[in-house]
Amino acid sequence: MIEKWKALLKRPLIWLFALFILGFTLWDLLLPPREFSDMENRMLQQKPALTLKSLMAGGEQAYSRKYEKYINDQFVLRDGWISLKSRAESLLAKIENNNVAYGRDGYLFEKVFSVDEENLASNIQYMEEFLDKYPDLPVTFSIIPNAYAILTDKTPPGFSAVSVDQNQRIEELYDHMRAADPDLKLLPLSQILSAHREEALYYRTDHHWTTYGAYLAYGEYVRSLGMEPVDYQSLERHEVKDFYGTFDAKAKRAGTQPDTIVWYDIPCRVEVNQEPVESLNDLSRFEVRDKYSGLMHGNKALTVLHSQCNQYRREGNISRVLVVKDSYGNSFAPYLCYNFDEVYVVDLRYLGKFSAVLTDMDLSFDDVLILYNFMNFVTDTNIPKLRY
Amino acid sequence: MVFSSILFLFRFFPAAMLIYFISPKKWKNGVIFLLSLFFYSWGEPKYFPIMIASVLVDYFVSLGIDRYWRNKTICRWLLACSMVFNLGMLGFFKYTGFFVENINALLGLSLRAPRVTLPIGISFYTFQTMSYSIDVYRGKVKAERNIIDFAAFVTLFPQLIAGPIVRYSDISRELKDRSVDLDQISEGISTFIMGLGKKVLIANNIGALWTEVSETLGFSRISTPLAWMGVAAFTLQIYFDFSGYSQMAIGLGKMMGFTFPQNFDFPYVSKSFTEFWRRWHMTLGSWFREYLYFPLGGSRVDSPMRLYFNLFVVWFCTGFWHGASWNFILWGLFFLVFLILEKSFLLPHLNRGKVWPHVYVLFFLLVSWAIFAVTDLSQLGALLQRMFSPAAGMDWMYYLRNYAVTFVVAILFSTPLPWRLYSRVKDNAAVSLACMGAVLAASVAYLVDASYNPFLYFRF
Numbered sequence: 065m066i067e068k069w070k071a072l073l074k075r076p077l078i079w080l081f082a083l084f085i086l087g088f089t090l091w092d093l094l095l096p097p098r099e100f101s102d103m104e105n106r107m108l109q110q111k112p113a114l115t116l117k118s119l120m121a122g123g124e125q126a127y128s129r130k131y132e133k134y135i136n137d138q139f140v141l142r143d144g145w146i147s148l149k150s151r152a153e154s155l156l157a158k159i160e161n162n163n164v165a166y167g168r169d170g171y172l173f174e175k176v177f178s179v180d181e182e183n184l185a186s187n188i189q190y191m192e193e194f195l196d197k198y199p200d201l202p203v204t205f206s207i208i209p210n211a212y213a214i215l216t217d218k219t220p221p222g223f224s225a226v227s228v229d230q231n232q233r234i235e236e237l238y239d240h241m242r243a244a245d246p247d248l249k250l251l252p253l254s255q256i257l258s259a260h261r262e263e264a265l266y267y268r269t270d271h272h273w274t275t276y277g278a279y280l281a282y283g284e285y286v287r288s289l290g291m292e293p294v295d296y297q298s299l300e301r302h303e304v305k306d307f308y309g310t311f312d313a314k315a316k317r318a319g320t321q322p323d324t325i326v327w328y329d330i331p332c333r334v335e336v337n338q339e340p341v342e343s344l345n346d347l348s349r350f351e352v353r354d355k356y357s358g359l360m361h362g363n364k365a366l367t368v369l370h371s372q373c374n375q376y377r378r379e380g381n382i383s384r385v386l387v388v389k390d391s392y393g394n395s396f397a398p399y400l401c402y403n404f405d406e407v408y409v410v411d412l413r414y415l416g417k418f419s420a421v422l423t424d425m426d427l428s429f430d431d432v433l434i435l436y437n438f439m440n441f442v443t444d445t446n447i448p449k450l451r452y
Numbered sequence: 453m454v455f456s457s458i459l460f461l462f463r464f465f466p467a468a469m470l471i472y473f474i475s476p477k478k479w480k481n482g483v484i485f486l487l488s489l490f491f492y493s494w495g496e497p498k499y500f501p502i503m504i505a506s507v508l509v510d511y512f513v514s515l516g517i518d519r520y521w522r523n524k525t526i527c528r529w530l531l532a533c534s535m536v537f538n539l540g541m542l543g544f545f546k547y548t549g550f551f552v553e554n555i556n557a558l559l560g561l562s563l564r565a566p567r568v569t570l571p572i573g574i575s576f577y578t579f580q581t582m583s584y585s586i587d588v589y590r591g592k593v594k595a596e597r598n599i600i601d602f603a604a605f606v607t608l609f610p611q612l613i614a615g616p617i618v619r620y621s622d623i624s625r626e627l628k629d630r631s632v633d634l635d636q637i638s639e640g641i642s643t644f645i646m647g648l649g650k651k652v653l654i655a656n657n658i659g660a661l662w663t664e665v666s667e668t669l670g671f672s673r674i675s676t677p678l679a680w681m682g683v684a685a686f687t688l689q690i691y692f693d694f695s696g697y698s699q700m701a702i703g704l705g706k707m708m709g710f711t712f713p714q715n716f717d718f719p720y721v722s723k724s725f726t727e728f729w730r731r732w733h734m735t736l737g738s739w740f741r742e743y744l745y746f747p748l749g750g751s752r753v754d755s756p757m758r759l760y761f762n763l764f765v766v767w768f769c770t771g772f773w774h775g776a777s778w779n780f781i782l783w784g785l786f787f788l789v790f791l792i793l794e795k796s797f798l799l800p801h802l803n804r805g806k807v808w809p810h811v812y813v814l815f816f817l818l819v820s821w822a823i824f825a826v827t828d829l830s831q832l833g834a835l836l837q838r839m840f841s842p843a844a845g846m847d848w849m850y851y852l853r854n855y856a857v858t859f860v861v862a863i864l865f866s867t868p869l870p871w872r873l874y875s876r877v878k879d880n881a882a883v884s885l886a887c888m889g890a891v892l893a894a895s896v897a898y899l900v901d902a903s904y905n906p907f908l909y910f911r912f
Binding site: 071072075076077078081084085086088089092119126128129131132135136139145146148149150152156157158159160162165177178220221222223224225226316 | 457458459461462463465466494495497498634635637638641642645653657664668669670845846847848849850851852853854855856857858861881884885888889892893894896897898899900901902
């Protein structure tokens with residue numbers, strides 16, 4: 065017996081391999097499952113229930129599929145393995161990981177290969193039906209390009225050749241909408257953003273624009289309505305450091321410099337889904353990984369900002385604007401308090417029927433702004449709600 | 453289940469090995485059978501009965517042949533049973549859709565093809581069991597009387613789903629009596645780790661480029677340089693994917709005391725296609741030689757026409773075996789052309805040449821993999837058009853920067869050079885441990901953060 069152990073010791077590959085496999089297996093078995101991965105910013109797969117139905121199901125619903133995903137998601141030291149992979153990718157001199165490309169100056173860009181043409185066409189159709197339904201409503205439509213379309217000097221060489229040309233696509237979209245409804249006001253943003261491309265318009269590690277990028281768009285918007293934006297320098301500035309965004313969660317590149325979220329105290333009274341809340345932003349969310357969701361309390365069906373700082377206030381008149389938006393709008397809408405008495409902000413993804421806000425509340429709006437990021441507008445499936 | 457997954461490495465594998473090693477010797481084959489059934493049924497429990505039927509049919513056919521050995525008519529009928537069953541299963545599950553589609557196109561009908569998913573590994577295990585019955589019929593092996601031992605051979609999980617195609621005669625002795633010593637286990641482990649690295653670190657990495665070019669971008673959008681880069685990526689992917697998987701199988705077999713045949717021998721350094729097919733998927737090539745080419749008469753025939761006919765049948769079948777669509781048949785016949793050219797005059801020149809034979813092989817090999825990779829013929833046309841009629845564009849710059857190092861690594865490891873270097877230093881325990889540890893850890897990391905982990909030979 066002792067001889068056998070001695071022989072085994074002479075072959076370290078065997079016992080080191082056994083130790084590696086068995087050690088990680090046991091450790092993994094003993095570890096309680098995690099709900100959420102902060103590093104990847106997503107929910108992790110939990111142990112699937114074993115039923116006859118799930119056992120016989122096919123595709124993504126199959127028990128075996130889910131179980132494999134569960135084992136992968138819950139594997140011991142998952143975050144460490146992910147970092148190891150990202151280091152190995154750097155060793156191979158890769159300039160991307162999980163479809164996110166490493167640009168200059170620490171910028172990350174997600175590759176966008178194609179546009180879901182079918183969904184885009186339906187969304188345009190829904191927009192037109194909405195405009196037909198409310199012929200007298202003043203509407204402005206604006207599409208926000210993704211960072212790579214603006215920060216062309218930061219993208220890796222050849223990146224623009226493999227990605228969708230958003231500036232051109234937005235131009236085409238505007239041309240189409242202009243022809244469909246001459247009354248619709250269109251607000252191009254590419255030019256103003258490109259003119260300021262040296263400044264921090266987008267986060268380096270996240271897909272959103274910064275509050276400064278949003279400020280520039282806000283300026284364009286209120287000017288198009290014959291007003292002036294608030295002076296940027298006069299705003300009371302706050303910073304949230306160590307923001308690692310969604311691109312970082314995918315790329316997980318070693319040595320990524322975090323972003324800083326800049327936010328402003330804009331005097332207003334806030335209701336989220338008709339409940340009053342303490343402040344404009346949810347400060348507690350600034351402590352967690354997904355810091356962007358602190359801005360305007362994240363995406364909510366209906367947020368109303370009652371301005372206390374409207375520069376254009378007229379006694380006896382309540383001016384009102386309605387913003388239909390995706391998460392990009394959360395950086396944008398608060399500035400409107402300097403130009404309107406009431407700012408209604410709607411996120412169609414969480415709202416049942418648009419008419420619940422637009423007509424049922426019996427309010428009159430000076431303007432309705434439909435503001436979407438290009439990729440969100442292309443992929444969103446809630447645009448049809450505009451018509452109801 | 454595939455070997456290159458966290459589930460296999462940290463659940464099935466340790467459990468299977470523990471159960472296998474603590475079971476007493478006389479139960480080991482039974483344990484292999486049960487473990488293999490679980491391994492096979494994972495993900496596709498409904499095909500469990502097919503596996504059992506496969507075992508039963510060839511077991512009883514061969515017993516019958518053994519029993520009525522003197523009556524050739526009965527033997528022939530029994531063998532026919534096995535052939536009809538095996539080829540019938542393959543035909544039904546793999547080719548029904550193809551035949552229905554072509555009959556529809558030909559006769560203008562619209563028959564509905566039954567929607568069947570391909571049972572995993574069916575192309576491999578039907579060939580294995582068929583070769584067993586044929587060998588028994590030919591008197592080359594004795595029929596297996598112990599049904600558990602036979603079931604263990606058919607289902608043997610290391611080689612069940614993607615080869616190597618292990619014939620009964622390869623392992624019949626080890627089935628009855630095998631011993632495994634520590635050196636074998638150690639060798640099995642390093643073989644397995646190297647195979648894992650080939651699959652996870654090289655094939656998946658370079659394969660991502662091909663997927664992006666073919667699926668995400670689409671052939672109509674890419675430039676000519678990118679089209680060639682994509683095809684080169686697929687060429688490397690399919691080699692490392694398949695040879696890595698075979699190597700994992702061989703390593704696992706070795707840990708359990710089985711010696712499986714080699715399946716790949718650096719095919720991409722070949723100087724002719726004749727040589728290439730001696731180095732690529734060797735167990736399939738020898739299967740077709742043994743059970744199709746030789747029975748047809750092989751090359752010992754009177755007229756050259758008969759020889760070409762034999763070659764045509766073999767390469768048509770080789771192509772068709774790889775998949776139920778025309779591009780695979782085209783792919784097989786593509787090789788036929790070069791093999792006939794080489795047989796008739798080219799081979800001696802190729803053997804004498806130094807550089808140009810490699811250029812010749814690699815160039816046409818890339819074209820052959822393009823044909824293999826794209827099952828839709830109009831898409832294939834689009835790809836070939838991109839490859840051969842120049843289209844400008846800057847897209848390749850991005851991919852060249854991203855994949856340059858990966859290409860170099862993959863090309864290097866497809867030659868014997870780095871392996872020779874390794875065999876020189878592997879006796880140094882520290883160096884070999886460091887290499888193995890690094891490959892294993894990196895593979896696990898890539899599997900945990902797997903955005904892309906297909907297995908090409910899974911659909912065969």
